Amino acid sequence: MSCYKLIQMKQMNNTITSELNDAQMSAVTAPLGNCQVLAGAGSGKTRVLVHRIAWLIQECGLSPHQILAVTFTNKAARELHTRIEAMLGFPTRTMWVGTFHGLAHRFLRAHWQAADLPESFQILDAEDQHRLIKRLHKELNLDDDRWPPKQSQWFINSQKDEARRPDSIILDGDIFTDTMVMVYRAYEEQCARAGVIDFAELLLRSYEVLQKHPDILSHYQQRFQYILVDEFQDTNTLQYLWLRLLKGPDSHIMVVGDDDQSIYSWRGARIKNIQSFTNDFPDAQTICLEQNYRSTKTILSAANAVIANNQKRLGKDLWTQGDDGESILLYTAFNEIDEARYVISCIQAWTELGNPNRSVAILYRSNAQSRVLEEELLRKSIPYRIYGGQKFFDRAEIKDALAYLRLIANRHDDTAFERVVNTPTRGIGNTTLNSLRDQARTSNYSLWQAAQEIVRDKLLSARAVTALQNFLNLTDELDANTRNDKLGDQTDYIIQRSGLRDFIGKDRTEKSQSRLENLDELVQATHAFTVDEFQQQDMPPLHAFLAHVALENSENQADVFEDSVQLMTLHAAKGLEFDLVIICGVEEGLFPHHMSAEDPVRLEEERRLCYVGMTRAKQKLIMTFAECRRLYGRENYHAPSRFLREIPEHLVNEVRMQTKISRPVSVQPAYGATQQTDISIGDNQIRLGQRIRHSKFGEGTVLNYEGSGEHAQVQVKFDRHGSKWLMVNLAKLETI
């Protein structure tokens, strides 16, 4: 090795290991073996993954080609990949970095024959799956009241997540199991006929291919010398089995996770996998990352105190070298409107200090809570962005347009067929459709084939036959006329020619206008789409686009660059961080949610959710709860959440609602946090929760105030000296 190269390597080595603490260092430079990293919130988990991979390549001589890194979200996968490339300074296209589903998809595209799939198989999303199962229930004459399709959907998905096929489910003579298995069977047949597979099936099918084809298995086992798994606490049974199978006898695996941040057990995630890992790989080294680089001491102590109430923990104590920081503000709101006003007033105070809107996140337990907050943000003209909610490609009009594309790609895609056969309405109603379904079922055809037969043999009324004929012709025509077009032009033409555009825009409401805009956006997306070499190998653009849409249903990326306050559920906040975090609705019944309150296991998950939320905050944490909240049209009185009581008192500044104003009925008088006072310090009006400085007592928070002019007094809770009442014009106070 040349001297120059050695020096270069030495430098690289330095960049890989510099700025790492001891624990991070031992994870990054761990010997080439199995390893488990328990990474607390904000302990530099991604950093360790990135550096570890760089280390494997630079120091252990592994080629990127031999590395497999698995994440849960596309975003995490992208971040991982770009950071690795930035660190290494060269592209690593041959490295497999992706989500479980993305990687499984890639695998199945390569091995579709072994997987017994059509080459052009398409992915069924959750909504399509639901529709399909609903239709199946009808065909099987299952009463929807007794047998909700949602339940079957849940059953099928959880069986698949447990790697169970209908044949491997033990029939216990129970009518429930019998029925569910029957539906599962019918569902599988239907999917096979239509050439579609659902999310869980991506994993299960690829797992089975590996199991049944030793040659394929050994190829991948030999190829992937090192497997890394992010958010390991969120893996389900199937994902764990998949990983274990893929890890060859000579390869190694590193899993990174945090049992305290497991919040998806209701989706099949098994924290137990962390324990299983140490059992299955007894030689695995365990490394704990406990130093937190994100939050202040105060925030961290509070979060630690809350999570300490969980019994089932691996046990980990986060610490930080950071400052104490401000106390946690706890505001007791009168109702959710008051809460929203207080929250927004806090944000205003925060941004007046020069902080950008984007440094603030409002977190809540359930999406329904966002509306009041939104209204208040709107009223105060504060730009905001709501995460979650409906994804772009989930909008009805987009799915309609996509269904045309799917049908062109694959005529036997019944889900797509059902979706657009009468959208826009073209005289094919329920009666016709039912005969169509009958026909399809008895002949074991796709709906498309059944329709062809009906048209050919004129099996229905002349009117229905003509209508069907027109639809079949239309679809074929859309296909034939755009066969050589670019994807964007094809999409544009199809939306126009199918009549979808006119249909969507026919009434001139604002809603239909925005739907039209969405269609335009879709066309634009198809124009901009390029086949991703990694994920899609050499698929035709149309197929590649459909797969991309299903697997990477990104949200509307519009105005992502505007400096806006971020609103999201606590779940959606995992993995993110903000200078100021405001958690709303911290009430019994809402958080912890009443659906989870009785079950201790689920309660612990709620608590972890609380922990996740609190540890998102870097500098300042505000928690609010409302004594009274309108929920489902009723007014409910809730007690403050038990989680609040679990926070040590000395870390909290309790700000009480000020005014004794009677309940607002329809008008909303100014009160509480937004009430204007005539008490001011210098030029600044006093606000509840306002941070001030006293020459002797130091910094504190305004809890209360009284009187005006010369008699004005404020109650301040000082960070170090407890709370005191002070005369405003005597005490030397200044606002911060």
Add this chain to the structure above:
DNA sequence: GCGACATTGTTTTTT
């Protein structure tokens, strides 16, 4: 086949 009413069930949702 389609539009107008009633009925229903409302946590979280990485793919």
Add this chain to the structure above:
DNA sequence: ACAATGTCGC
């Protein structure tokens, strides 16, 4: 409260 279904009559 509210939206998203399903049922009914035309």
